[in-house]
Amino acid sequence: MLRVTDLKAWYGSLRALHGLDFSLEAGEIVTLVGSNGAGKSTVLKSLIGLLRKKSGEIRYLDRDIGGCAPAEVLGMGIAMVPEGRWIFPNLTVGENLRLGAYSRPGKSIPAALEREFARFPVLAERRAQKGGTLSGGEQQMLAISRALMSDPKLLLLDEPSLGLAPQMMEKVFVLIREIRKSGIAVLLVEQNSAQALAIADRGYVLSSGKIAIEGEGPKLLADTRIQRVYLGYRDAGSGI
Amino acid sequence: MLEQQLLNGMILGSLYALLSVGFSLIVGILKMITFAHGDVFMAGAFSGLVALLVFPHSFLAALAGAVAGAAILGAITEWAAFRPFRSGPEMAPALVTIGFSIVLQALVLLVAGADTKPFPFELDFGRWTVSGITVSGLELATIGTALAVLAGLGLAIAGTRWGLALRATAAHYQAAQIMGINTDRVVLAAFVLGSGLAGLGGLLFGAYYGAFYPLMGVVISMKALAAATLGGIGNVGGAIIGAYLLGIIENLVAGYLSANYRDVIAFAILILVLLIRPAGILGRGEEEKV
Numbered sequence: 001m002l003r004v005t006d007l008k009a010w011y012g013s014l015r016a017l018h019g020l021d022f023s024l025e026a027g028e029i030v031t032l033v034g035s036n037g038a039g040k041s042t043v044l045k046s047l048i049g050l051l052r053k054k055s056g057e058i059r060y061l062d063r064d065i066g067g068c069a070p071a072e073v074l075g076m077g078i079a080m081v082p083e084g085r086w087i088f089p090n091l092t093v094g095e096n097l098r099l100g101a102y103s104r105p106g107k108s109i110p111a112a113l114e115r116e117f118a119r120f121p122v123l124a125e126r127r128a129q130k131g132g133t134l135s136g137g138e139q140q141m142l143a144i145s146r147a148l149m150s151d152p153k154l155l156l157l158d159e160p161s162l163g164l165a166p167q168m169m170e171k172v173f174v175l176i177r178e179i180r181k182s183g184i185a186v187l188l189v190e191q192n193s194a195q196a197l198a199i200a201d202r203g204y205v206l207s208s209g210k211i212a213i214e215g216e217g218p219k220l221l222a223d224t225r226i227q228r229v230y231l232g233y234r235d236a237g238s239g240i
Numbered sequence: 241m242l243e244q245q246l247l248n249g250m251i252l253g254s255l256y257a258l259l260s261v262g263f264s265l266i267v268g269i270l271k272m273i274t275f276a277h278g279d280v281f282m283a284g285a286f287s288g289l290v291a292l293l294v295f296p297h298s299f300l301a302a303l304a305g306a307v308a309g310a311a312i313l314g315a316i317t318e319w320a321a322f323r324p325f326r327s328g329p330e331m332a333p334a335l336v337t338i339g340f341s342i343v344l345q346a347l348v349l350l351v352a353g354a355d356t357k358p359f360p361f362e363l364d365f366g367r368w369t370v371s372g373i374t375v376s377g378l379e380l381a382t383i384g385t386a387l388a389v390l391a392g393l394g395l396a397i398a399g400t401r402w403g404l405a406l407r408a409t410a411a412h413y414q415a416a417q418i419m420g421i422n423t424d425r426v427v428l429a430a431f432v433l434g435s436g437l438a439g440l441g442g443l444l445f446g447a448y449y450g451a452f453y454p455l456m457g458v459v460i461s462m463k464a465l466a467a468a469t470l471g472g473i474g475n476v477g478g479a480i481i482g483a484y485l486l487g488i489i490e491n492l493v494a495g496y497l498s499a500n501y502r503d504v505i506a507f508a509i510l511i512l513v514l515l516i517r518p519a520g521i522l523g524r525g526e527e528e529k530v
Binding site: 050088091103 | 401404407411414415419421422
């Protein structure tokens with residue numbers, strides 16, 4: 001479904017990615033893990049088209065989407081939940097969700113709204129409230145729900161558990177599995193690598209803008225050497 | 241006396257508002273300022289006069305010509321001064337717009353001359369005196385046109401898909417992009433719309449004061465920027481409120497205190513308000529809105 005070959009990306013003159021290869025099949029959860037500054041978010045920004053200064057090939061459903069703007073990428077069925085959520089704080093929950101479906105024909109929006117309100121009853125309750133008044137966990141739900149409003153085939157999730165209470169974090173990982181079950185492939189970027197690898201089919205460990213190791217999620221999780229070297233756990237194996 | 245000053249304040253406020261809304265739209269979305277807005281106002285007014293060469297004696301043609309001319313200049317401003325620097329230094333567009341402003345003034349000076357021109361024919365829409373206040377049809381038309389256009393803009397921003405895209409782009413540029421919004425097009429629309437309103441204001445200004453001249457946009461655009469800041473820069477509703485407040489305060493000062501010190505006192509009040517509410521009347525500090 002998605003095949004990335006020799007992806008390099010720059011922020012100004014600073015190279016953040018040094019030639020990345022990875023792939024993702026339909027229906028998979030694939031995770032990119034690694035320490036801060038390894039380039040995980042840069043990968044997602046390159047895929048969605050926010051970062052234009054890049055080279056290499058990004059093939060999605062047999063098309064090269066490397067030169068596409070975010071609107072085009074979204075139109076082909078890739079939606080993104082960015083790090084920090086980027087919800088619109090002064091727009092209502094309902095307006096935030098409607099913006100998620102901005103690229104879709106207006107007629108199909110009510111049905112999508114119904115579906116999202118069924119998935120997240122708390123958002124239905126707060127539909128008239130400003131997005132900025134929601135709690136951190138609710139804002140994360142809103143950000144995910146907003147991305148799902150576009151009916152994506154592939155969902156890019158950037159640090160969805162960041163800054164959440166442990167209970168909420170648990171909820172997010174359950175939700176990711178449910179999303180996959182509904183037929184949407186997930187590319188998950190996480191600092192919480194233990195949780196991410198536990199639910200992922202496959203994982204890639206990023207280090208300094210390159211893929212250091214790849215493998216099945218649970219296997220990577222079990223490899224204490226990887227944890228110590230690349231993920232920086234002092235007490236390897238027990239997670240965070 | 242008071243009623244007459246309030247009426248005059250409403251007229252001046254309407255002219256300010258047509259300019260300040262453009263400032264607010266542009267600053268709200270790009271967080272950058274244009275210094276060419278007053279000259280777009282001026283050049284728009286002159287394009288209205290040009291339209292009269294083709295359709296003599298049609299006030300509507302003058303209005304349409306002013307709006308169209310200014311809208312085109314707004315699009316050029318965006319394309320030349322802002323688009324090339326979207327992710328670059330924030331000062332660059334401001335400097336380019338200063339250059340553009342000088343070019344516009346020089347061009348109009350060259351083509352039309354430095355002398356002040358009246359509106360080419362008499363605009364007699366009637367004149368009424370109601371309980372001591374005298375009001376002309378042109379004055380009513382100025383206030384009415386401004387209020388109707390601004391109300392339409394407000395409704396469009398609050399209730400249409402385009403307005404939602406505009407508010408989203410102002411709130412978070414990149415988030416709007418990953419919603420599938422063509423943010424370049426939203427920015428262009430804001431410039432075209434804001435400039436078209438400035439052109440409308442320019443023609444009404446020239447017709448009301450009977451004076452079209454190359455520097456007609458300089459002082460009023462600074463005041464409109466002040467009005468937009470007073471209302472809460474980046475907030476369209478605030479820009480409108482600020483504009484009418486400034487217009488009314490100026491006329492009250494002129495009527496009751498001193499015509500010579502109207503600007504000094506009006507701006508002293510403005511500074512005072514900003515000391516108390518730094519984000520402006522409707523501004524909310526961190527939050528950004530259109």
